[in-house]
Structures are given as C-alpha cells and as structure tokens.
Amino acid sequence: MEETQKYRLMHEIHEAFTPGAPIDSKDLFAGRKKQRERVMGTIFQKGQHAILFGERGVGKTSLANTIYDFLVMMGKFKYQRARVNCSEETEFGDIWRSVFKQLTYEPNRDVTLSLEDALPDNPSPENIKETFQLMSGPSIVVIDELDRLGDPDIQTRLADTIKTLSDNAIDTTLILVGVADTIEQLIAEHESIQRALVQVPMQRMSKAELLEIVDKGLFKCEPLIILPYVRERIADYSHGLPFYAHLLAREAALNAVDAERTVIVIDDLEYAVKQAVDSQLESMLGAYNRAVSAPRGNNYKPVLLACALALKNEQRMFFARDVMEPLRCITTKIYKVPAFAKHLKEFCEETHGPILERRGPPRKVQYRFIAPLMEPYVILRGLAENLIKEAQLIPPSERSTAFAQLSLLPPASDPAIEL
Ligand SMILES: Nc1ncnc2c1ncn2[C@@H]1O[C@H](COP(=O)(O)OP(=O)(O)OP(=O)(O)O)[C@@H](O)[C@H]1O
Ligand SMILES: [Mg+2]
Structure with missing residues (x-):
C-alpha cells in the first residue's frame, strides 16, 4: 500500500467513524x-x-x-x-x-x-x-x-x-x-x-442498525472491506450503543490500514477491543477499577462481568438470579445468589461503586448499570483480560428488533458446586 493511499484511508476512517461526535449528515446516519x-x-x-x-x-x-x-x-x-x-x-x-x-x-x-x-x-x-x-x-x-x-x-x-x-x-x-x-x-x-x-x-439500536453504521462508514473508505464475521462482531459488542460501533470499527479499520491491508479481519477487532479499553475509554477505567479492586480470590471481576452478561429486560434491569448462569459460564463453578449478594450490594454503594443502581422492593430487587456505556465496557475488558473468550459469546439474532444482547455458551464440563 502506498504511503499516500494509507494517509487518505486514515483520514477517511476518522471522518466516517466518529465515536466522539453526533452525526450531522444524513450520509452517515444509520437506521x-x-x-x-x-x-x-x-x-x-x-x-x-x-x-x-x-x-x-x-x-x-x-x-x-x-x-x-x-x-x-x-x-x-x-x-x-x-x-x-x-x-x-x-x-x-x-x-x-x-x-x-x-x-x-x-x-x-x-x-x-x-x-x-x-x-x-x-x-x-x-x-x-x-x-x-x-x-x-x-x-x-x-x-x-x-x-x-x-x-x-x-x-x-x-x-x-x-x-x-x-x-x-x-x-x-x-x-x-x-x-x-x-x-x-x-x-x-x-x-x-x-x-x-x-x-x-x-431505544438502543437493533443489530441491523448497528451493522448499517459499519457499512455506511466503510462505504466512505473505499477500497476497505470487512470480513462478514468481524462486521457482525462489531455490532454484537456494541450492545445497541452506536458509540461502540463507531469506536470499534474505527480502531479495527485503522489497524488494518496500519498493517497495509484493505480487509479488516478478526485480529483487527481483537486489537480494537484492547485499544478501546486501554486507551480510548480512560474515563471508565477508574470506575471499573474501583468496582473490582479487591484482594485475590474475591471474585469482583467475574461477578461484575456476569452482571454485564446477565439477561436484561427492556429497561436494562436484571435480578440477582440472572447473574448465576453467566457466572457459571465464566468461572465454571456454580454460585448461588447468597455467594455474590454482597458483591451486588457493594456495587451499588461507595465501597465498590456505585456502578450499579438498585430498584424495587425487598425480594424483588432489580439492578442496572448506572452508565449505559459501562456495560459493554465490562464485557470488552473481560475479553481483553481473557476472563472470557470471543468464541464463548453467542451473538444475538440479526433479525431481532430489540437491542443486541450477547450471552455466554455454557461450559463444556459439568461445573463444580460452590456455595
Ligand atoms: N443513527 C446513527 N447512525 C450512525 N451513528 C450514530 C447514529 N446515532 C448515533 N450515532 C453515533 O453514536 C454516538 C452517540 O450519538 P449521539 O451523540 O447522537 O447520542 P445522544 O443520545 O445524543 O448522546 P447523549 O445522551 O450523550 O447526548 C456518536 O458517535 C454518533 O456519531
Ligand atoms: Mg446528545
């Protein structure tokens, strides 16, 4: 790839993918x-x-x-x-x-x-x-x-x-x-x-709308193309939030061009994830670290990651019991609710947050991430730190009109029980 083409592409990528600014022209407006x-x-x-x-x-x-x-x-x-x-x-x-x-x-x-x-x-x-x-x-x-x-x-x-x-x-x-x-x-x-x-x-964007963001942006960066699987993954990781589609597409595209390729591949996305959590989202890192910092063996990281991957309702709320399944997939151990109730409580307080908010009467308490951008961040950090593998994440259906929500494949072997 010639130097001039490389710089032209870098410029076009920055124009097409703007995580820091609202869209102001219909050409880049998706869905x-x-x-x-x-x-x-x-x-x-x-x-x-x-x-x-x-x-x-x-x-x-x-x-x-x-x-x-x-x-x-x-x-x-x-x-x-x-x-x-x-x-x-x-x-x-x-x-x-x-x-x-x-x-x-x-x-x-x-x-x-x-x-x-x-x-x-x-x-x-x-x-x-x-x-x-x-x-x-x-x-x-x-x-x-x-x-x-x-x-x-x-x-x-x-x-x-x-x-x-x-x-x-x-x-x-x-x-x-x-x-x-x-x-x-x-x-x-x-x-x-x-x-x-x-x-x-x-509402949050549907998977189809997020895919349109990637397509419309790349259309402006000819001859750059993206492998279909990677394109889908960007939409999946965005969790309905267009900010992440812009950020991940931009970083992956820049990495491909840096390697003098015109095809964006899964390695570029892997790099984009690391880049996003390490350098692009510093404001979130502080809150994340406060939430998970604890002596070894205290499980704050996997519990927070399980919260991010828990099944949510339309209002993005989840019950404590919804954390069990993703936590089992992450740790390959079965934890019952009392084993992590303290973690959830502390995520809602100064001690480890507040990163979650709590609503509803006792016994029907539901939780939600206070900052919407934090939820995908926690998942991307889990990927960057190898708490979960990319292959474990089940993508939401492209046809679903609701926001995209990732879930985890269950572990292959029968997990040990922990209380
Ligand atoms: N329809 C769209 N097509 C493509 N990109 C979009 C679309 N809507 C939003 N974005 C991108 O998503 C990010 C957030 O968008 P925007 O600033 O419009 O959201 P907002 O709801 O106004 O945010 P805030 O609540 O912070 O004011 C920006 O990077 C923007 O470029
Ligand atoms: Mg706004």
Whole structure:
C-alpha cells in the first residue's frame, strides 16, 4: 500500500467513524427510520412538537441534527433552523436568545434582521410566540440536553411556550431532546400539552442498525472491506450503543490500514477491543477499577462481568438470579445468589461503586448499570483480560428488533458446586 493511499484511508476512517461526535449528515446516519418518520410527521403538522428521550448515548442528538438534511433531500428548502444546548446555568431567556440569534425575519423586502433584536429582556412564553410570528416561513428549533437544566421552573415555562405556540398554530417545530427513561423526567407538566407534544422514545439500536453504521462508514473508505464475521462482531459488542460501533470499527479499520491491508479481519477487532479499553475509554477505567479492586480470590471481576452478561429486560434491569448462569459460564463453578449478594450490594454503594443502581422492593430487587456505556465496557475488558473468550459469546439474532444482547455458551464440563 502506498504511503499516500494509507494517509487518505486514515483520514477517511476518522471522518466516517466518529465515536466522539453526533452525526450531522444524513450520509452517515444509520437506521432510526420509525423515529425519523415520527419527527417528520410533527414538522409537517402545524401545532405539533416533538420530544426525543432515551438513555445517554443512544443517538438522540444525531437524529435531531440530521432531520434538516432529510428535509432538504425531499426538496424542502424553506425551513430555517436553530439549535441550542442547555446546561445547568441556562435560563429560560438564554435558550430563546440563542435560538433567535440563529433565525432571521424580513420586516421589508430586501431587509433581513436577526430575530434576537426583536426579543424583549426576560421574555415570557407569550413574547416567544410574538417573536416567531414575525417570521414569514417555517422553522425547526432543537433544544438539546434538556435534562441538564437546573431550574425546574424552566420546564414549566417551556411547556407553556409549547402550549401557546400550538394554540396559535405558529409555523415552527420545537424538537426537545434529553436523557430520560420517561417524558415526566424532562417535562413535568406534560399532561397539559399532551396533544401538542409527540413523544419519540429512542431505544438502543437493533443489530441491523448497528451493522448499517459499519457499512455506511466503510462505504466512505473505499477500497476497505470487512470480513462478514468481524462486521457482525462489531455490532454484537456494541450492545445497541452506536458509540461502540463507531469506536470499534474505527480502531479495527485503522489497524488494518496500519498493517497495509484493505480487509479488516478478526485480529483487527481483537486489537480494537484492547485499544478501546486501554486507551480510548480512560474515563471508565477508574470506575471499573474501583468496582473490582479487591484482594485475590474475591471474585469482583467475574461477578461484575456476569452482571454485564446477565439477561436484561427492556429497561436494562436484571435480578440477582440472572447473574448465576453467566457466572457459571465464566468461572465454571456454580454460585448461588447468597455467594455474590454482597458483591451486588457493594456495587451499588461507595465501597465498590456505585456502578450499579438498585430498584424495587425487598425480594424483588432489580439492578442496572448506572452508565449505559459501562456495560459493554465490562464485557470488552473481560475479553481483553481473557476472563472470557470471543468464541464463548453467542451473538444475538440479526433479525431481532430489540437491542443486541450477547450471552455466554455454557461450559463444556459439568461445573463444580460452590456455595
Ligand atoms: N443513527 C446513527 N447512525 C450512525 N451513528 C450514530 C447514529 N446515532 C448515533 N450515532 C453515533 O453514536 C454516538 C452517540 O450519538 P449521539 O451523540 O447522537 O447520542 P445522544 O443520545 O445524543 O448522546 P447523549 O445522551 O450523550 O447526548 C456518536 O458517535 C454518533 O456519531
Ligand atoms: Mg446528545
């Protein structure tokens, strides 16, 4: 491989796989057809607005960012757009000042002014409506990171704004975005605006969607190709989180090019896994080490790995009993729940975490990884440290529409019983 081709490919790989940044062009945007159609529907229907919510890192911002591109693709050029990221210090007025700074109106022919100048200080929801009324065409306004707002009063005023924009059929669509399990966590007063606010829950990605990320990215890196099995493994290891598909595909592709190959093979993925856990995800390493650090023989590592591989429900929750089977596969010993109940408890506390959260009444307690990205990280670390072998992991079906969830092959020999 010539030096120039190598550098060109490296550049293209970095452009195609961006674990650190949301997607902002439709060419690299994979899947999410249903959710996209739902948001499009709100844009075409006056008086409707959308709220995108889900776990951290599932791809909410990417969807909101690329909607405009899809509108343009459909030949709809008339929309103005604005986007704002909230933070703890953001006030209600700050949101709208930032939004209107990005939008213009034409008070007379040949005169274009920023709407920011038309916004009064300390604006009320009514003022927001009046400012939008100055516009002659439609607009799309993305308000992201809603979960970070410090003052709950802002939620109330946002709900009032939606109500007045909707009641007056103002030709703008607000797309609210935030990390939450339920809409109540983002907009407490949502009952009053139920009809005006279309809910778009963002689940983890299906295996097919994750595969599409790999394909779309590699399409931009010609003549690079990937062996089918390796492509599938990247999707499996991602656990429904597009961040990992980007990270693993990028690192594997870079390794192949570094070795002057145009085919990505399983060794490249193995390298990518090590690279991901050792150098790319340092922020997670600290929390991981705190969780598993213990004198030898205390089993924190295999128990945490078994938690990551335990069968989960839609909310990513699992019972203590669900840890038994993966723990048996990892250690080839049978541990009953009391043998690792202490570990689970400590993973939820300062002593070894908190890395898990606990919910539900006694005897029906369920657990969940607090940070969604931690769960695949623990599995990748297990692979990198040889606690489990790649060949032990059973892939989820490509046809399953739910998020991909790996499980372990049972050990070949009958395990010894440990209590
Ligand atoms: N539909 C998609 N196609 C391809 N890549 C995607 C898609 N959605 C998200 N990604 C990638 O996944 C990662 C996370 O995406 P994004 O930042 O949009 O998620 P988020 O839900 O907004 O995260 P956060 O909760 O941290 O704000 C990014 O690397 C992004 O490029
Ligand atoms: Mg985001």
